[in-house]
Amino acid sequence: MKKIYIYAIAALFVTGNYGCKKFLEQVPNDRLTFDESFATRSTVEQLLANVYSTLPDEMQQRFPANGNTAGAWTGASDEANYTLPSSFSNNINSGNWDATTGQVNTMWQLYYRGIQASSNFMANVGKCTDCNNNGVDLVSRYRAEAKGIRAIYYYYLLRQYGPLVLLGNDPIAADAPISAISKPRSTFDECVDYIVAELDGAAEGLPALPQGDSDYGHVNKAVLHAYKIQVLLTAASPLFNGNTAYADFKNADGTQLVSQTVSTAKWTRAAAAAKSFITTYPNYSLFKKTGTAPAGVDQTLYNAFLAVRDVMLTDWNSEVIFAKPNADITNLGYNMSPNHNNGSGGDKGGSFLSASQQLVEAYFMANGKPTTDNTSGFTRTGFTDYKAPDDNIIRSVQNMYVGREARFYAGITYTNRKWINPNTTLVTSFEFNGNAGKSSIGNDDYSSTGYTQRKNLGLSGWSTGGRTNIFIRLSEIYLDYVEAAYEANPSDPDVLVYLNLIRERAGIPQYGTGANALPVPADLRAAIRLERQVELAFESHRYFDTRRWKIAATTDKFINGLDITKNAATGFYNIVQQESRVFDAKHYLWPIPNGEIQKVPLLVQNPGW
Structure with a gap:
């Protein structure tokens, strides 16, 4: 032959x-x-x-579709702003595609x-x-x-x-x-x-x-x-x-x-x-982990924190259904790590994945209530001496970050938070003159929102690779079931059963009528979607969820953050719109490539393109 x-x-x-x-x-x-x-x-x-x-390696979203099938999903959703000028998510968000x-x-x-x-x-x-x-x-x-x-x-x-x-x-x-x-x-x-x-x-x-x-x-x-x-x-x-x-x-x-x-x-x-x-x-089974809580940290919060943090860091744990082994996670880790001017090695990154204020406020309070609930205790003003689950001392932090649920502390790096590496004394500050603030950085290597993604970052910082890249885990299956069961039959008792399993692992009160339970939300569909937004944050679901739900025209119009041009005393914690985005009806679907349309006359284009 x-x-x-x-x-x-x-x-x-x-x-x-x-x-x-x-x-x-x-x-x-x-x-x-x-x-x-x-x-x-x-x-x-x-x-x-x-x-x-050809399976997508979503840890490479820094360079989406750059000879691979990694998407632009995190930076093109309302979860975050990907500040790299070369990121395709910026083209999507500006309508320049x-x-x-x-x-x-x-x-x-x-x-x-x-x-x-x-x-x-x-x-x-x-x-x-x-x-x-x-x-x-x-x-x-x-x-x-x-x-x-x-x-x-x-x-x-x-x-x-x-x-x-x-x-x-x-x-x-x-x-x-x-x-x-x-x-x-x-x-x-x-x-x-x-x-x-x-x-x-x-x-x-x-x-x-x-x-x-x-x-x-x-x-x-x-x-x-x-x-x-x-x-x-x-x-x-x-x-x-x-x-x-x-x-x-x-x-x-x-x-x-x-x-x-x-x-x-x-x-x-x-x-x-x-x-x-x-x-x-x-x-x-849902991954769980226990440990001895540091003095001053609630034991339930601490156990939940270990579980929701380490479910992403523990290879092939009981929750992982499908994953890519030995993935190169260093690009993603670098993007998540703040550009600490007093850090080095894996502790000094690019600050490119700037979590949005919308996501910060999507996480529940430790009492299980959403921040939009007037009885939740959430406030955007003032400071409190507080100890995060993975910190060794009490620190004065803005009240937006006090008394939050475990997934918030596992997911978001905020100002005056001890850095993730337990072997360093670094404390992150995104204030204008902070160690990861805009004033001392001459390029785009600073957070545009005053936050960075923390979820899925190894404890040694960004420079250690070789972990699994999770495609599907059991919590997603539970949330898929909860959503579908509710839409098929809102009175299906399984809706609360499996929604509560997610909340129990997260260390927050369940919905129901028992002791310490919270009342079932009047708008249970919204509660289910909020739980999904929080539990699956930064896992390439939010982009597609807002589109299949047909709400992206509302959610994907802007990104809010803090005023990174100021320090705490002059207005850093004021919430400002950091980015205005373009989303039209046609953006619910990607266009069929023009070259394919020209080659195959029977191939009709998607609406609006």
């Missing part, structure tokens, strides 16, 4: 790293023939690694390339001559993994671009004419049904859970079930469930691409999938 260098078929197999230990970390020999590359297990496993390689923008094209092409790579792998893995391990049929397992990953890529495209072109199960030849791939977009519901069927079909050929160390980082039944929940939740949400704003969103032949009829059954379907996961995989 004619030799085909591996790099010459890059469109079929994307080079990359994904897996556990040494598996899925290599690239096939670049001088094998196409058939030879599938002949042996060792090379097949390397090609399977390439199938996985369209169907010709490079990142728009990159994301579309990479995911479809990953889909094609999966199809090619599935079609050729049967050529392996030694993929039988003591009677275990590895060919079937590898094929099922590729099928599951392909479905996941379709889902990522679906939530970002809307209704898709479904390519079918067979790989498309590299020299196929345009006529062979010129297909119209399938309806949103058709895409959902296809993806769910593919996830279910792939799951049949996979173990339920990891069978050994080498399985971590691979998809299995539980992983694909978790993605199925995400697909169904998206399909049930207002953006795609009877959205009349998309009444004219049709193919050239008049096919309606988004159903105009609201269906409660879609919520029921999503709820059933989530409840099935919970009952089928009882081995997963």
Whole structure:
């Protein structure tokens, strides 16, 4: 057979790293023939690694869609302002992007390339001559993994671009004419049904859970079930469930691409999938941790703080369903770490991920009440001597940061907070003349809001990498179930059961009628969404949640922060609008790349673009 260098078929197999230990970390020999590359297990496993390689590494959001599928989700949501001038989130927030923008094209092409790579792998893995391990049929397992990953890529495209072109199960030849791939977009519901069927079909050929160390980082039944929940939740949400704003969103032949009829059954379907996961995989549990609280720190708060902090830092803990092992987290860590002028090494970062005042005030008080509740005790004025859960002394801090819940202290770095590294005496100040303030920094390496993200930052600072990058954890499944169950049937008792499990782990009072319980909120939908905003903060959910709920036109118009041009005595703690953002109706979906529209006449553009 004619030799085909591996790099010459890059469109079929994307080079990359994904897996556990040494598996899925290599690239096939670049001088094998196409058939030879599938002949042996060792090379097949390397090609399977390439199938996985298009999965988004969201720890690289500093450079979104820069040859990868990392998104701009944190900085383009109301969670934070990504102050790097080069960050694509700034283009999204200013409205300075369209169907010709490079990142728009990159994301579309990479995911479809990953889909094609999966199809090619599935079609050729049967050529392996030694993929039988003591009677275990590895060919079937590898094929099922590729099928599951392909479905996941379709889902990522679906939530970002809307209704898709479904390519079918067979790989498309590299020299196929345009006529062979010129297909119209399938309806949103058709895409959902296809993806769910593919996830279910792939799951049949996979173990339920990891069978050994080498399985971590691979998809299995539980992983694909978790993605199925995400697909169904998206399909049930207002953006795609009877959205009349998309009444004219049709193919050239008049096919309606988004159903105009609201269906409660879609919520029921999503709820059933989530409840099935919970009952089928009882081995997963919310991560908890205990320790001896420092003097002056409430024990319940301290235990909750350890749990919600370390769930992100403890590899493959009881809550992690799917993750990328050995991820390079140093870029993300550097972005989160304040630019301490008296720090060094992992304690001196870039201050690029500036948490918003909106998120700061979204976290609950320690009494479990939202800051908007007049009886919560929250105030924006004055100072109090207070000891944070991970501090060794009492400090005078602004009252906005006093008496807050554990997730706030795990998630946000604020002024006069001891730095995260227990081996340093650094105390962060974002005031104008503070050690991480604007006055002594000549570039953009300062917080634009007076806060930085703290969640997911290792205790040694930013310079230590090699942790897991979590894709899905159990708390998300619980929150998916709570939302879907409520929308399907607001009186479903499971809504409070699983919402309260999240709150219990966070160390705050539960909703109900028992001792120390809080009354069930009158607007339970808003309470569920707020819990989700807080629990999953900085995990690339908020961007998509506000869009599928159709509230981004309200939430994504501005970013508030503190007045970083002043010190405490002159107005630093005044809340000011730090950034005005552009969000129009068309921004609920990304545009289809203009080049794709030109190549495939049957491909209609998304509304407004």
